[in-house]
Amino acid sequence: MSSTAEADSARRPRAARVATFLVAAIVGAVLVNTVIAVLFRAAGASDDFMPLQPSAYVPFTVIGVLAGVAGWAAVRRWSRRPAAVLRWLVPTVVGVSLLPDVALLFTDTQPNTSGIAVAGLIVMHLATAAVAVPMLARALPLPDSAR
Numbered sequence: 093m094s095s096t097a098e099a100d101s102a103r104r105p106r107a108a109r110v111a112t113f114l115v116a117a118i119v120g121a122v123l124v125n126t127v128i129a130v131l132f133r134a135a136g137a138s139d140d141f142m143p144l145q146p147s148a149y150v151p152f153t154v155i156g157v158l159a160g161v162a163g164w165a166a167v168r169r170w171s172r173r174p175a176a177v178l179r180w181l182v183p184t185v186v187g188v189s190l191l192p193d194v195a196l197l198f199t200d201t202q203p204n205t206s207g208i209a210v211a212g213l214i215v216m217h218l219a220t221a222a223v224a225v226p227m228l229a230r231a232l233p234l235p236d237s238a239r
Contacts, residue, residue, distance in 0.1 A: 113231030132212030
């Protein structure tokens with residue numbers, strides 16, 4: 093096999109492998125977020141704070157992981173230096189995703205909002221990224237990941 097064919101093969105992972113890691117990232121992030129929600133409700137967040145209920149956080153977790161996959165794949169495909177781009181893009185996107193959570197502290201849009209409830213949401217965002225990023229790195233490895 094030529095080195096060009098090997099490079100193309102490394103850049104195009106099998107669909108089954110990607111799907112396996114994608115499912116693992118989703119299931120892992122949902123499980124971790126479930127534990128976080130339970131812990132933060134036990135620590136004082138209201139049981140009536142809807143964002144800490146599975147009906148709210150499960151779909152948002154799935155959407156977040158899928159959006160991460162789409163972004164990762166796009167950067168991987170079109171960037172000359174995907175690892176360098178993702179090193180700043182991932183923390184930036186996660187940081188921006190926290191803004192609506194923090195905004196809950198300053199608005200009355202969500203009943204039963206408290207500092208502990210918002211802290212739980214923030215931890216959930218960070219946990220989703222912490223689960224998804226290593227899975228994406230394995231499912232869709234970056235050619236310049238050593239740099």
